[in-house]
Amino acid sequence: MERKIKESSIFDKFIDKRKTLITNRNFLQSTYIPDQLPHRQNKIDEIVEIISPSLSRNKPSNILIIGKTGTGKTAVLNYIGKEMAKADPNEEKCSYIYINCEVVTSSYGILFNISNLIIKENSKRIPFTGWSLDKVYQELRNYIDEKNKVFIIVLDEIDKSFKENGDDIFYFLTTINEELKNSMVSLIGISNNTKFTELLSTKIKSRLGEEKIIFTPYTPQQLTDILNERAKIAFEPGILSSDVVPLCAAISAQNSGDARKALDLLRVAADIAERNGDSSISEAHVNYARNKIEMDTVVEVVKTLTIQSKIVLMSIYKNMENDNQNMTTGDVFTTYKEICPYVGYQILSQRTVANLIAELDMLGLIHAKVKSFGRNGRTKEINLNINKDVIDIFVEDDIFKNLENYKPSKQMTLM
């Protein structure tokens, strides 16, 4: 191929001028798997000890891993996956499969993903829709058995799947061994919901949780170690002022010791400093980053809402703007009915709107508390829970173009 010569472009002035503080941005991503996972060696040993029989074609126990977000569960499991690939490079004895149930929501989707990670031949691949679950089960089971080896299936965020689809897949995956002649399947479930096990039926509970491992949140000192480890490879010496890492660690430790948040904080702080043209990263950058992250996540959540949810949120906002601070589901629904024609969307039933309100509550955009007004019924007391800046962005949304001339018809709450 002919090699082209670099010409000047509109990118030049940014590339040249910009002072790079971060030598390698990759190392600051929470998805990056370092060679060493500080403060998790004992967990790694524990898990590896349990699953090591797989390398001699014996079935390891199923494992249930429980711990809050950012305690290193996913990182540890990915790390082990990498090591497994070193120990058995051609997957002759054992295949290690990782599925994130938050990304793949439906039971068909999970099975489909497992299958297609296992099945390499194009002709045997399972179509992403159309088949009955039973058929996928059978196909997958046959294929697994043919391979004559151990399959370790890691199901991350397993509680999400359970909530959506019940325990059908777990049932299938935990009982599959009884029907296999040559191969073996062993499960590793990851959940950040401590109450998850209580929800499972006793049969599946005992099968899934043959071994249970709990990940505790990192302490501020441990977070500091983790960040330092990454900072060492991500920055040139002297760029990071000494109080930055402890500050990031302290902030994140307050919020449940989440290492992912700590890393985000450090990375965003570095980004801000870099964009500012500053020559080092200081405490001020971290504080700024903290606000930015908080705001960004809320904006992101609001942006990705479905249109109907947005209209409901808008109804809540309109109520609040109209000095109705503690509105009820009924208030929101009447406003919602009025707004819908303006934005040109169909009016959904009150029950559905109530569902959407509950959803907004779960996302933390509003506060909704069930409250009883005695004779006047039982309803939710609803408050908006997002700050002015986010609202400003929200009301600018295209779908609300025609809402400027909307006037609330009447105020129904009696004082």
Added chain:
DNA sequence: CGTCCACTGGAATCAAGGGTCT
């Protein structure tokens, strides 16, 4: 103390839209 409101929360059901199979 019982009543009764305006919902809640759970479940069953429907419709539309993606697809395969024969």
Added chain:
DNA sequence: AGACCCTTGATTCCAGTGGACG
């Protein structure tokens, strides 16, 4: 082409309920 299958989002149905009021 017609029979099926799964997912998603909405709808319909219904029993249940906290507590102010009479």
